[in-house]
Amino acid sequence: MSQHALQVAIDEPPEHTHRFGDISFGGVRWDLSHLDSFTFKTDLGLGTDITVLVLFSCHCFTHSLRWDKRPQGLIPVREIYDDGKERRVLDAQRYELSRRFLREVVMTMPSRRIVVADDRQPNFVTVENVNTDGTTSLYAIFFEARKDKSRKHRMVLRIQSAYLLDDGLTKRQASARRIGFTTLLRATYLGKKIRP
Known part of the structure; x- marks a missing residue:
């Protein structure tokens, strides 16, 4: 694991609704279980550590x-996943990628380049190259x-979705400013707008 990986203190399950059933x-x-919610503490230079609760959506x-x-x-019908809010289709590729990569990517966010995916929401994206064959x-x-x-x-910190990009990043996302994870968290905590 990267030397920049988050030091995680796993607490009691933070919210009962954020553990997926079988x-x-x-x-x-x-x-x-790799999508169970967890917390970590981080120093944003605000005089006290901030606890970050990480939640995953079924879109993963x-x-x-x-x-x-x-x-x-x-x-x-057996392929339909219904969480009471929306109905979606189980996706073997998304599941396998989430199992292999997702938690590791979240844990190494401090060393990753973050892009503003949509400045209207706002939401953010980080990308992992997942092939080993070149x-x-x-x-x-996201x-x-x-x-x-x-x-x-x-x-x-809510992981909204995670999947392979068939067409790569959009032109705007590819040219958008990259920001550090700590910078993003600090600006968000202080209520400052993050511009693409």
Whole structure:
């Protein structure tokens, strides 16, 4: 693991709704424990350590019904994931990539270049090259950060989605300013706008 990896103190499960239950896909049990929420502390130069709660969405192992190549009526019911808020399709590639890379990428955010993915939201993206054979496939992790309004000295980092970029970064994302993870967290905590 990188020397810039976060020092993580795993607390009690921070919120009961952020642990995914067992899922089976094609007769194979998916272990989603790598997507359990966790916290870490970080020094943002504000005089006290800030606790960051990391949450993962189901988009890390599912895709939209609209993105599925099959007509909705032909998608087997056993492949539908319904969390009570939305219905999505289980995605074996997203699951496998999340299992192999996602937590490691989150843990090494301090050493990564972060791009403003959408300045209207705002949300951010960091990209990992996941091939070992010399070819390039970009695994993009989209996330948002916000100050926790219910607890002092705490931020919430929500991993919104993570998947392979078939067409690479958009032109705007590729040319957007890169910022450091600590800079992003500090600006967000202080309520300062981060410009692309």
